[in-house]
Amino acid sequence: MKVLSLNQRAALLSLVILVGGLLIWEAAIPAQKLASEMTEYERLTGAGSAKAGVPPPSQVIAKAWEQLSNPFYDAGPNDKGIGIQIAYSIYRVVAGYVLAALIAIPLGFLIGMSPIAYKALNPFIQVLRPISPLAWMPLALFIIQDSEGSAIFVIFICSIWPMLINTAFGVAAVRDDWVNVARTHELGALRTAFMVILPAAAPTIVTGMRISIGIAWLVIVAAEMLVGGTGIGYYVWNEWNNLDLTSVIFSILMIGVVGMALDALFGMLQRFVAYNE
Amino acid sequence: MTSFLSVEQLTQRYPDGDGGELTVFENASFGVEKGEFVVILGHSGCGKSTIMNILAGLSEATEGVVIMDGAELSGPSLDRGVVFQNYSLLPWLSTLKNVTFAVAARYPDWSREQVIAHSKKHLEMVGLNSDVFNRKPSQLSGGMRQRVSIARAFSISPKLLLLDEPFGALDALTRGTIQDELLKVWAGTEQTVFMITHDIDEAILLADRILLMTNGPYARVAESVDITIPRPRSRTEIVDHPNYYAIRNHLVQFLGIRSKEMAGKTDNADNRPQTVHIDELSRSATNRSKIAI
Ligand SMILES: Nc1ncnc2c1ncn2[C@@H]1O[C@H](COP(=O)(O)OP(=O)(O)OP(=O)(O)O)[C@@H](O)[C@H]1O
Ligand SMILES: [Mg+2]
Numbered sequence: 001m002k003v004l005s006l007n008q009r010a011a012l013l014s015l016v017i018l019v020g021g022l023l024i025w026e027a028a029i030p031a032q033k034l035a036s037e038m039t040e041y042e043r044l045t046g047a048g049s050a051k052a053g054v055p056p057p058s059q060v061i062a063k064a065w066e067q068l069s070n071p072f073y074d075a076g077p078n079d080k081g082i083g084i085q086i087a088y089s090i091y092r093v094v095a096g097y098v099l100a101a102l103i104a105i106p107l108g109f110l111i112g113m114s115p116i117a118y119k120a121l122n123p124f125i126q127v128l129r130p131i132s133p134l135a136w137m138p139l140a141l142f143i144i145q146d147s148e149g150s151a152i153f154v155i156f157i158c159s160i161w162p163m164l165i166n167t168a169f170g171v172a173a174v175r176d177d178w179v180n181v182a183r184t185h186e187l188g189a190l191r192t193a194f195m196v197i198l199p200a201a202a203p204t205i206v207t208g209m210r211i212s213i214g215i216a217w218l219v220i221v222a223a224e225m226l227v228g229g230t231g232i233g234y235y236v237w238n239e240w241n242n243l244d245l246t247s248v249i250f251s252i253l254m255i256g257v258v259g260m261a262l263d264a265l266f267g268m269l270q271r272f273v274a275y276n277e
Numbered sequence: 278m279t280s281f282l283s284v285e286q287l288t289q290r291y292p293d294g295d296g297g298e299l300t301v302f303e304n305a306s307f308g309v310e311k312g313e314f315v316v317i318l319g320h321s322g323c324g325k326s327t328i329m330n331i332l333a334g335l336s337e338a339t340e341g342v343v344i345m346d347g348a349e350l351s352g353p354s355l356d357r358g359v360v361f362q363n364y365s366l367l368p369w370l371s372t373l374k375n376v377t378f379a380v381a382a383r384y385p386d387w388s389r390e391q392v393i394a395h396s397k398k399h400l401e402m403v404g405l406n407s408d409v410f411n412r413k414p415s416q417l418s419g420g421m422r423q424r425v426s427i428a429r430a431f432s433i434s435p436k437l438l439l440l441d442e443p444f445g446a447l448d449a450l451t452r453g454t455i456q457d458e459l460l461k462v463w464a465g466t467e468q469t470v471f472m473i474t475h476d477i478d479e480a481i482l483l484a485d486r487i488l489l490m491t492n493g494p495y496a497r498v499a500e501s502v503d504i505t506i507p508r509p510r511s512r513t514e515i516v517d518h519p520n521y522y523a524i525r526n527h528l529v530q531f532l533g534i535r536s537k538e539m540a541g542k543t544d545n546a547d548n549r550p551q552t553v554h555i556d557e558l559s560r561s562a563t564n565r566s567k568i569a570i
Contacts, residue, residue, distance in 0.1 A: 177364035180335055183353040185382045185433075195378065199369045275369040276415035 022057045029056040055246040063246045064253070078238060080230070082251065086258055088230040092148070092223075093216045093262075096155025100212065104160045105205065108167025109193070112201070118168065125164065133158035133219050137226055147227035151220070158219045159212035166208025170201030202273035210266035217259045232258075280308025281469060282332075282437060287341035289327050301327055302496040304341070304548045307488060309437075314463065314470045316480040317498075318528065319490030320536060325473045329441045332471060333359045346436060355383050358435035362442045365426040366414040373410040376400060376429045383433040399432040400425065403458045420451035424458060431462055440472040444479065453512060456482060464509060477528050481521065482510055488550060489531050492540040499539055501550040502527060505558075519557040527555060 004012070071083025111118045133154045140150035174197050182192040198205075224233025232255055239247035286304045293299040301324040309315050317325055330336040332343060334353035343350040345357075359365075366375045376396035384392065400410065403424040414422050423443055430438050444452045456479060463470065474480050480487050481504055489500040505520045515521050 175364055177361055178367060180333075180353075180359070180361070181365060181367060183335060184333060184355075184357065184359045185379050186353065186355050187382060196367065199367070202369075273369075275413065277364075277368050 026056045026058060029054060053245075055249065059246050060249050060253075063250045067247075067250060077229075080235075082232075082235070082254060085230060085232045085235040085251075086254060089220050089224060089232040090258070092151050092231065093155055093213070093220050096152040096157075097159045097213060097216050099152070100156045100160040101163055101209065104163035104208075105167050108164045108205070109171050109197075111164070111168035112171025113197075118172070125161070129161045129165075131157075133215075134222055134226065137223065141227075147229060151223045151227050151231075154223045155216045155220060159216040162211040162215065163205070163208045166211070167201065167205045170204025170208075171197055173204070174200040199273070199275075203270065203275070206266065206270045206273050210263065210270060213262050213266055214259070217255075217262055221255060281311040281313075282309040282343070282345045282471070284308070284328075284332075285342050285344065287328070287331065287338050287343070289324060289331070290339045300494050300542075302490075302493065303542070305497050306549050307498045307501065309469060309471060311469055312467045314472070314483055314485045315488060316472045316474055316484035316486075317488045317490060318474065318477065318480055318532065319496065320492050320532065321475075323490045323493040323496040323536075325490065326441055329359075329439055329471070329473060332437070333357055333439050335359075355433055356436045357439060358430035358433055358437075359439045360423070360426045360430050360441065360443045362445045365429075366422055368414050371411050371413060372400065372405070372417065372425050373397070375414065375425055376432055379429050380432050396428075396432055399428040402431070402462050403428045404454075418451075419447050420455055423447065423455060427455075427459060427462065431466065431468065434466070434468070436469065438468055438470045440470065442473050442475065445475065452476075452479070457512070459483065460510070477525060477532070480528070481506070481524060482512060482515060487528065489528070489536070491536050495540070495542040497543070497548045498550045499536075500531065500553050502553045502555070505554065505556045520555060523555045523557050527553065 067082045071081045073079075073081040074084060107121075111121055136154055136157050137150060140153045141147065144150050144153060178196050178200055179192070182196045187195060220231065221233035221236065224231035225237045228234050228237070232251060236248055236251045236255075239245075239251065284305060284307050286306055288303045288305070289301045291299045291301065305324075305328070317328070319325055327336070331338045332350070334350055334357065367378075370378065373393070373396060376399065377392050380392045380396050381387070384395075387395070397407075397410070405421065405424055405428065409417060409421060414425070417425070426443065430440075444455055447455065460483065472483065484504050487502045487504060488498050489502065490496050491499050502524065504524060506515050506518045506524075
């Protein structure tokens with residue numbers, strides 16, 4: 001038999017763990033009688049709902065199939081397809097994140113280039129950074145007066161710090177020798193910034209961006225649970241209120257999948273800007 | 278006193294960390310002629326790199342001026358090409374782009390094709406072929422990287438080429454071949470070169486003139502030794518030249534003994550180096566003529 005490569009063996013093992021886990025989960029859930037099979041008495045005493053516990057994976061898979069085969073249906077404010085909910089969440093994350101990047105990267109450049117700017121801004125950064133982004137929510141709701149805007153603001157405020165700090169750090173750590181190469185070739189300030197400092201600091205900056213998008217995706221779920229209306233976070237909360245645990249588990253998995261995709265996107269960007277000295 | 282490059286009364290002091298001052302060198306003066314290949318030798322810490330950075334315009338001397346081509350230097354410029362010991366190349370650019378960006382900066386009116394052709398020509402001149410043009414510096418050997426740096430420096434035809442221990446990190450064999458490449462490229466130009474090295478044989482092979490520095494602090498350029506070995510030179514043949522060992526012994530003596538003895542502050546305001554001209558051939562010629570008489 002041909003020996004499988006390391007990756008192939010790892011993939012095989014993953015598959016075994018997945019199938020094994022699902023089987024154990026399936027077996028651990030006591031079989032539920034269908035409502036039609038219950039006696040009148042059982043239905044009246046609520047035996048059916050008492051057993052509305054954790055659903056088995058087969059139900060979750062069925063739910064996923066149902067939801068993913070029509071992800072964009074819209075049947076009123078409390079019944080939208082998973083695709084629509086995720087799209088809302090991604091829209092908020094992207095809006096807040098892009099705003100944060102537009103401020104964090106130029107400001108990070110300034111802080112990294114200028115010791116004065118670094119010293120002057122550092123205390124503010126140190127105080128603002130550890131604040132849980134959700135702590136801003138009441139203030140945001142009061143000032144912005146709009147749940148949509150507040151959610152975007154919360155994303156903005158949580159994703160700005162890693163980008164700002166990494167940009168500043170990356171720019172400050174650019175080798176003097178490379179800056180000297182730019183200087184001896186009379187590259188102007190702008191060309192030095194784009195031809196030397198930006199590519200030199202790009203790996204560090206993109207690492208910050210990757211951390212930021214991860215945090216933003218963590219925070220959007222919580223933020224949407226608070227502000228409600230639309231979004232994957234709201235969807236989870238809404239299905240919990242409906243006691244539809246199958247949907248809750250399904251949407252939790254979707255949150256994971258989307259988070260992984262966002263991270264993979266930045267992983268690709270990171271590989272693109274990486275260089276070896 | 279009107280050399281192409283003239284360094285006048287250059288002094289460099291740094292704070293020494295204890296509130297005092299460290300004078301690296303004081304009143305260093307010397308000149309370099311157009312088209313000349315000058316090598317500076319001296320012990321570690323005597324301030325060679327400091328002088329080089331001042332010539333490159335990357336740092337400023339505490340006192341003194343540098344005049345090139347009749348104008349006082351201020352700040353870095355494309356007139357002066359620099360090859361550092363390491364990190365001269367930008368690691369995220371390909372070999373070719375590391376040269377083209379410099380050529381494009383030097384000749385802003387050139388078309389893209391012109392820039393690329395000029396860059397390729399110079400890369401080929403130092404023995405690099407198209408296989409490596411698209412590789413990143415990290416995918417090149419140390420010797421190839423320094424070849425790229427040298428190609429780039431020559432491609433912008435600076436008035437003055439500054440080399441700070443360009444082969445310091447290379448093994449002896451690679452160093453030898455690159456010295457040959459450098460000589461070959463240099464021979465076809467009128468390029469003025471100012472180079473730092475630690476390697477006496479390298480200095481003799483390459484230089485028209487060697488400047489010797491005393492140890493720091495208060496270092497100065499004490500001697501200027503003419504290399505009286507005709508060009509073209511080759512590593513294997515120069516050792517047979519009668520002047521070779523005489524010059525080499527003089528340099529070894531200086532670095533081993535006199536650089537220490539002569540170290541320290543002098544009250545002499547004019548610290549111009551003393552010219553040393555060693556020529557066994559003419560001496561034996563005179564000897565012979567004496568015998569004839
Ligand atoms: N920025 C600085 N601040 C303080 N002292 C410095 C600074 N730069 C250099 N020096 C000191 O100046 C002296 C000369 O340094 P320099 O790098 O020019 O020596 P060098 O002759 O090039 O030595 P090497 O052969 O080892 O490269 C050293 O004693 C060094 O400690
Ligand atoms: Mg040095």
